[in-house]
Amino acid sequence: AVVAAITNLIELIDYNGLVHLYEDDVREAIKENESSFACIIPNLSSITNRHKEITSLRPLSSMAFRQFISTFRALFSALCRREYPVVLFLDDLQWMDDATFELLEALVAPQDPSSATRHLLVVGAIRSDDPWTPIVLNRLNEGLRRKSSDDQSIESINYVxxxxxxESTVAEMVAARLGMPKANCSSLSKIVQEKTMGCPF
Incomplete structure (x- = not known):
């Protein structure tokens, strides 16, 4: 999900002709793992203007994995700018694996105030009725508490x-999305309500 989000963000940067704002920072961010990142995020080359040979990834040692996570964090810092802040939305966090957790922890860790990662908002969706949810939430809270012990600027997770x-609210959402009067999309709204049971996501 994180890789897909970065891929989509790079497409937006390229589409809007903003590559020149990012290329130097992105090159610097991934220089230690450029070949690996070319493998998992092929369209990075549209920003770096470097076409690395794509090779298969090998299992990483613990030290190499920490460096990999550090590079991911540096890449986010390069992509999240004050003039173009980023919202990262991750769904189904109850199924989050260890690698994703470590990346999230790195993204919200204390850092230099000038770091562009501060222009990143991470929003996660998690199912309240899943048995893994309490475990994941406890782990996230513990991770943030540990990271924030020496830095009061790190805030706890906000839950909503x-x-x-x-059905009426679903109809309003469908009408707003289609730009049509509510009365003109009642049939579609009813289908959406039946299929989703009113889940706003």
């Missing part, structure tokens, strides 16, 4: 409970 919405 999102309940299913009623």
């Amino acid at each position: 409970d999102v309940d299913n919405v009623d």
Whole structure:
């Protein structure tokens, strides 16, 4: 999911003709793992203007993995700018693996105030009824608490409970999305309500 988000962001940067704002910072960020990142995020070359040979990834030692996570964090710092802040949305966090957790922990870790990663908002969705949810939430809280012990600028996680919405609200959302009067999309709204049971996501 994180790789897909970066891939989509790079496409937006390229589409909007903003590559020149990012290329130097991105090259510097990934210089230690450029070949590996060319493998997992092929369209990075549209920013770096370097076409690395794509090779298969090998299992990483613990030290190499930490360096890999550090490079990911540096890449986010290069891509998240004050004038173009980034919102990273991750769904189904109850299934988050160890690598994703370590990356999230690195992204919210204390850092130099000038770091562009401060222009990143991470939003995660998690199912309240999943048995893994309490474990994941406890781990996230513990990770943030540990990282923030020496830095009061790191805030705790903010939780927002999102309940299913009623048919009328679904109709309003569908109408707004289609740019049509609510009365003109009642049939579609009813289908959406039946298929999603009012889940706003």
